Amino acid sequence: MQKTSQKLPLTDIHVIILDLDGTMIDSVPDLDVALNGMLKELALPPVDVSSIRLFVGRGTQNLVRSTLSVHLESDEVEKTMNIAMTLFYKYYRIVNGEHSTVFPGVREGLKLMREKKLNIACVTNKPSIFTEPLLAKNNLYSYFNLIYCSDTFLVKKPDPFPMQMACRKFGYRPDQAVAIGDSINDAQAARAAGCSLFMVPYGYNYGKPVEEMNPDATVSSLLQAANLVS
Numbered sequence: 001m002q003k004t005s006q007k008l009p010l011t012d013i014h015v016i017i018l019d020l021d022g023t024m025i026d027s028v029p030d031l032d033v034a035l036n037g038m039l040k041e042l043a044l045p046p047v048d049v050s051s052i053r054l055f056v057g058r059g060t061q062n063l064v065r066s067t068l069s070v071h072l073e074s075d076e077v078e079k080t081m082n083i084a085m086t087l088f089y090k091y092y093r094i095v096n097g098e099h100s101t102v103f104p105g106v107r108e109g110l111k112l113m114r115e116k117k118l119n120i121a122c123v124t125n126k127p128s129i130f131t132e133p134l135l136a137k138n139n140l141y142s143y144f145n146l147i148y149c150s151d152t153f154l155v156k157k158p159d160p161f162p163m164q165m166a167c168r169k170f171g172y173r174p175d176q177a178v179a180i181g182d183s184i185n186d187a188q189a190a191r192a193a194g195c196s197l198f199m200v201p202y203g204y205n206y207g208k209p210v211e212e213m214n215p216d217a218t219v220s221s222l223l224q225a226a227n228l229v230s
């Protein structure tokens with residue numbers, strides 16, 4: 001059952017499924033340091049931060065591959081991937097959480113969701129080795145009843161499976177859940193799962209307006225999102 005064009009506020013909602021990068025945390029400043037550290041060690045020129053913003057959303061392999069593709073032909077990219085991934089992990093483990101910031105209204109939104117007794121899951125395409133320390137460093141970890149990362153299952157967003165599993169784990173149907181994200185990957189996963197969809201306009205959506213994803217609402221903050229469900 002797919003909810004589209006629902007009246008706001010959405011009712012009979014029991015589960016909130018939150019994206020991480022670009023929705024809760026502006027992680028690009030850390031990714032910038034890690035990716036450019038990787039490139040330097042590979043003796044490749046740097047990439048600028050505006051390009052990096054366009055690469056985030058489909059997981060770490062895709063991020064590293066897109067970054068290498070700025071400078072290398074596709075066969076060279078594939079030959080370089082193993083060492084590049086190792087270098088990216090080395091730098092990102094060090095810098096993760098150092099320069100990133102929590103978007104306005106995130107903490108207030110999470111608090112209100114807790115007060116409303118909603119079950120809160122984080123479903124991210126970030127690997128678990130980076131997700132949990134990043135949430136903890138920003139004092140967000142304790143708000144979550146469930147955290148699913150890119151390596152929790154064999155598939156990640158835009159596949160609907162992690163969102164469907166989150167609903168099942170809490171004992172609710174997907175149409176009793178709202179996914180909140182910043183990119184087409186969140187939108188496609190939410191719709192295929194049968195969840196409602198809110199989108200934030202301030203994250204990373206490959207430079208495209210989030211309205212193109214036909215969300216149930218575009219929300220300026222997680223606090224506004226929390227006010228639109230009951």
Ligand SMILES: O=C(O)COP(=O)(O)O
Nearest residue numbers: 020021057058059124125
């Ligand atoms: O790491 C990514 O590619 C994006 O992560 P997200 O799913 O939290 O936006």
Ligand SMILES: [Mg+2]
Nearest residue numbers: 019021022182
């Ligand atoms: Mg995101």
